[in-house]
Amino acid sequence: MFWRKKSKEDGSPQVQEVELPKRNLTKSIKSIFSRIKFDLEDLGSLEDVLIQADFGVDAAEEIVQELTSIAKKQGLSTEADLKNALKDLLIAKISRTDSALNLDSDQSPNVILVVGVNGAGKTTTIGKLAHYLVSGGAKLTLGAADTFRAAAVEQLATWATRSNAELVGPRTEGQDPAAVAYEAVEAGISNQSDIVIIDTAGRLQNKQGLMDELGKIRRSIEKQAPINEVLLVLDATTGQNALSQAKAFTEVSNVTGIVLTKLDGSAKGGIVYAIQQQLDIPVKLIGVGEGIDDFGFFEPSEFVLGLLGESE
Amino acid sequence: MFGNLSDRLVETFKNLRSKGKLTASDIDATLREIRRALLEADVALEVVKNFIAAVRERALGDEVSKALNPAQQVVQIVQEELVTILGGSQRQLQFAKNPPTVIMLAGLQGSGKTTLAGKLAKWLKDQNQTPLLVACDLQRPNAVNQLQVIGERVGVPVFAPEEGNGKGNPVAVAKDAIKFAKQKQYSVVLIDTAGRLGIDEEMMQQAKDIRKATEPDEVLFVIDSMIGQDAVNVAKAFEDGVGIDGVVLTKLDGDARGGAALSVAQVTGKPIIFASTGEGVDAFEPFYPDRMASRILDMGDILTLIEQAQKSFDEAEAKAMAEKMAKDAFTLEDFLEQMQQLRKMGSLKSMLGMMPGAGKLKSQLENFDEKEIDRTEAIILSMTPKERKDPKILNGSRRLRIAKGSGMTVTDVNGLVNRFEQAAKIMKTMAKGGNPGIPGMPQGMGAMPRPQAKKDKNKKKAKSGNPAKRAAEISGIQLPKDEGSGSAFGL
Numbered sequence: 001m002f003w004r005k006k007s008k009e010d011g012s013p014q015v016q017e018v019e020l021p022k023r024n025l026t027k028s029i030k031s032i033f034s035r036i037k038f039d040l041e042d043l044g045s046l047e048d049v050l051i052q053a054d055f056g057v058d059a060a061e062e063i064v065q066e067l068t069s070i071a072k073k074q075g076l077s078t079e080a081d082l083k084n085a086l087k088d089l090l091i092a093k094i095s096r097t098d099s100a101l102n103l104d105s106d107q108s109p110n111v112i113l114v115v116g117v118n119g120a121g122k123t124t125t126i127g128k129l130a131h132y133l134v135s136g137g138a139k140l141t142l143g144a145a146d147t148f149r150a151a152a153v154e155q156l157a158t159w160a161t162r163s164n165a166e167l168v169g170p171r172t173e174g175q176d177p178a179a180v181a182y183e184a185v186e187a188g189i190s191n192q193s194d195i196v197i198i199d200t201a202g203r204l205q206n207k208q209g210l211m212d213e214l215g216k217i218r219r220s221i222e223k224q225a226p227i228n229e230v231l232l233v234l235d236a237t238t239g240q241n242a243l244s245q246a247k248a249f250t251e252v253s254n255v256t257g258i259v260l261t262k263l264d265g266s267a268k269g270g271i272v273y274a275i276q277q278q279l280d281i282p283v284k285l286i287g288v289g290e291g292i293d294d295f296g297f298f299e300p301s302e303f304v305l306g307l308l309g310e311s312e
Numbered sequence: 313m314f315g316n317l318s319d320r321l322v323e324t325f326k327n328l329r330s331k332g333k334l335t336a337s338d339i340d341a342t343l344r345e346i347r348r349a350l351l352e353a354d355v356a357l358e359v360v361k362n363f364i365a366a367v368r369e370r371a372l373g374d375e376v377s378k379a380l381n382p383a384q385q386v387v388q389i390v391q392e393e394l395v396t397i398l399g400g401s402q403r404q405l406q407f408a409k410n411p412p413t414v415i416m417l418a419g420l421q422g423s424g425k426t427t428l429a430g431k432l433a434k435w436l437k438d439q440n441q442t443p444l445l446v447a448c449d450l451q452r453p454n455a456v457n458q459l460q461v462i463g464e465r466v467g468v469p470v471f472a473p474e475e476g477n478g479k480g481n482p483v484a485v486a487k488d489a490i491k492f493a494k495q496k497q498y499s500v501v502l503i504d505t506a507g508r509l510g511i512d513e514e515m516m517q518q519a520k521d522i523r524k525a526t527e528p529d530e531v532l533f534v535i536d537s538m539i540g541q542d543a544v545n546v547a548k549a550f551e552d553g554v555g556i557d558g559v560v561l562t563k564l565d566g567d568a569r570g571g572a573a574l575s576v577a578q579v580t581g582k583p584i585i586f587a588s589t590g591e592g593v594d595a596f597e598p599f600y601p602d603r604m605a606s607r608i609l610d611m612g613d614i615l616t617l618i619e620q621a622q623k624s625f626d627e628a629e630a631k632a633m634a635e636k637m638a639k640d641a642f643t644l645e646d647f648l649e650q651m652q653q654l655r656k657m658g659s660l661k662s663m664l665g666m667m668p669g670a671g672k673l674k675s676q677l678e679n680f681d682e683k684e685i686d687r688t689e690a691i692i693l694s695m696t697p698k699e700r701k702d703p704k705i706l707n708g709s710r711r712l713r714i715a716k717g718s719g720m721t722v723t724d725v726n727g728l729v730n731r732f733e734q735a736a737k738i739m740k741t742m743a744k745g746g747n748p749g750i751p752g753m754p755q756g757m758g759a760m761p762r763p764q765a766k767k768d769k770n771k772k773k774a775k776s777g778n779p780a781k782r783a784a785e786i787s788g789i790q791l792p793k794d795e796g797s798g799s800a801f802g803l
Contacts, residue, residue, distance in 0.1 A: 051541065052357050052541045053541065054540040054541050054542070056351075057352060117538070117563070118427075118563060119423060119536060119563075120422060150430075150457075150458045150465070151454045151455075151457040151461050154453075154458075155452070155454040155455075155458070158477060159453060204563060204567070206565075206566055237536070237539050237540060238536075238538050238539065239543075239572070240353070240540065240568075241354070241569075242538075244567055262420075265420070265509040265542070266510060266511050266542055266546065266549070268541075268542070271540065290421070
């Protein structure tokens with residue numbers, strides 16, 4: 001991924017490429033497939049392993065069924081063949097053409113709205129993303145519209161300092177988050193930011209009032225600038241509830257991409273499979289730690305190879 | 313997507329009529345659905361497997377209660393076993409004999425430790441303790457700051473000598489905090505620590521060091537109720553790495569089914585002490601194993617309902633009733649009796665509220681008039697026994713007398729008689745068709761709206777003889793179950 005920025009002198013596009021931190025995801029995602037045997041007669045253990053990776057019962061059954069029918073059609077029977085077929089199947093299912101961030105260097109500012117439940121890692125994600133984009137030559141403004149959680153604004157402010165981004169926070173304590181978001185975009189326009197990222201308070205998706213508030217935040221931003229990305233931050237340790245989160249947040253805020261955080265833990269994040277299948281939302285970014293460089297772009301093949309325990 | 317467990321069990325037992333001893337295949341069919349429900353609730357697979365095996369064994373050996381059909385029987389065993397695991401070792405927070413009591417919070421990033429620390433501090437303060445919050449999360453940007461703000465909100469002092477953001481030694485802070493608390497005579501020391509991954513050896517060692525330095529009376533493991541299959545790994549890692557004494561389940565105000573609770577309780581054998589249910593400083597309560605069990609199964613309070621049905625209905629009486637209905641000998645007296653039996657189960661509103669999926673009906677339930685039953689009762693009680701047995705003899709003057717006696721109008725009396733006649737017809741049909749609902753609960757009453765569904769198609773204006781049913785019609789309630797399918801729960 002790179003950030004394309006117009007050079008000031010002649011207006012010709014100048015491409016700034018930022019090397020992403022090297023992340024060996026295949027190491028991060030500890031394989032759970034390595035301990036099972038692939039046997040066409042008994043794929044029950046494969047189903048179990050998929051369930052344990054949080055794919056969910058339905059998806060696990062579906063994958064096993066598809067693998068069985070592919071194996072029969074192609075006459076696959078060795079363990080290596082089956083494993084390969086599974087790899088191809090999974091990669092094909094979660095690969096997307098639209099997994100890059102939808103940013104346009106001709107647009108000023110690009111707006112990214114970050115949403116999610118409490119504790120998913122929104123603020124940390126914004127900190128890392130801001131640092132990355134600033135390193136790529138973009139001018140950033142961060143909007144601290146989480147006016148609810150104690151010290152959330154200060155937390156974002158720390159990240160803003162670390163990443164050299166401007167910060168727009170509430171002028172008074174507990175100011176309406178929609179107003180803060182509005183003012184952040186306003187500031188982004190007047191200070192000629194390339195990108196404005198809006199942080200929002202964590203909210204559980206079954207809290208109607210808070211979800212309505214999110215709709216309001218979105219609308220207040222759109223009064224000034226179109227939103228390029230609405231990123232839903234999902235904790236990879238989350239189980240089947242992630243599906244309900246993705247549905248509810250998409251309904252109110254039109255989610256365009258998912259950030260899968262905490263992939264450096266022992267969780268596998270298999271629920272993103274079901275989310276992509278059912279809701280058709282691409283995973284765009286991953287978080288693999290608390291450090292400023294601990295993130296990367298989601299690579300389906302890397303993700304799958306990690307699960308299967310095959311480094312490349 | 314599948315519906316909730318009760319819907320699926322209904323499906324499983326659609327054709328099941330058997331009563332008495334459970335067969336292995338009955339049990340397995342039910343257990344398959346329960347396995348799925350538990351997995352969908354994020355109970356860890358290994359825990360599910362052990363659990364299902366235990367339930368199966370018990371179900372095969374168990375005496376079958378007369379009042380339950382096989383599905384209900386298995387579900388009840390499941391519920392009991394769930395409660396046993398979830399609450400087997402339930403207990404209160406332990407206080408030290410010699411203050412200060414030291415409580416240490418540990419868990420993954422974002423599980424809700426800092427927020428919980430504030431709530432716990434407030435709760436302790438309300439119990440006349442003098443808590444001290446200690447900021448040992450020196451990792452996350454502004455975690456110290458967050459704790460200070462929370463401390464201020466709940467009026468509890470915060471020990472925070474280090475500003476954090478990656479600076480300072482949490483072990484030293486924890487140690488100093490204990491010294492400070494002893495000097496200043498705080499009764500409880502609440503140590504907030506940084507979020508850490510179970511597989512991060514360095515951070516786990518740090519947590520172990522904090523534990524060693526402070527010798528806490530309680531190490532509370534804080535876990536997000538939305539966590540998936542990884543709950544077992546995380547719980548094991550914290551149990552082995554730090555050692556935990558109790559569990560706090562957070563974000564229970566969300567809509568996650570919270571199967572992690574079962575995984576953690578099973579894997580660690582440690583009690584779940586508190587549930588955290590919101591962002592407010594008071595959103596915090598003791599953990600209730602039975603509520604959690606129902607939540608994991610996504611069954612509403614259907615089990616309570618089964619229990620009440622068991623208590624309220626007399627098997628023999630019900631059998632006689634069913635026979636009467638089949639023979640067309642159903643009288644207004646029986647009608648009244650049924651209504652009184654129904655009453656024993658408690659208010660209709662709360663009964664409907666207990667049904668899974670009935671949450672959506674709440675607003676409509678508000679319009680439901682319980683008095684309707686009183687009025688019907690009054691009218692029937694104003695009749696002579698002969699009239700109740702044979703409503704056909706009700707001529708104009710009898711009807712006027714009844715209306716006066718019950719304080720109602722003749723129109724009301726006419727309406728009731730008409731509805732009764734229709735209901736009796738429907739019930740007769742239903743009784744002949746047979747239906748394995750809650751045994752002893754004649755379908756016309758037991759499955760309140762169900763028979764209506766059949767008739768409604770050609771009689772749009774027909775009003776039900778059952779006041780509950782009629783009220784439901786009037787207020788436009790669509791009860792969630794399909795018609796006459798032989799619900800496993802008779803609901």
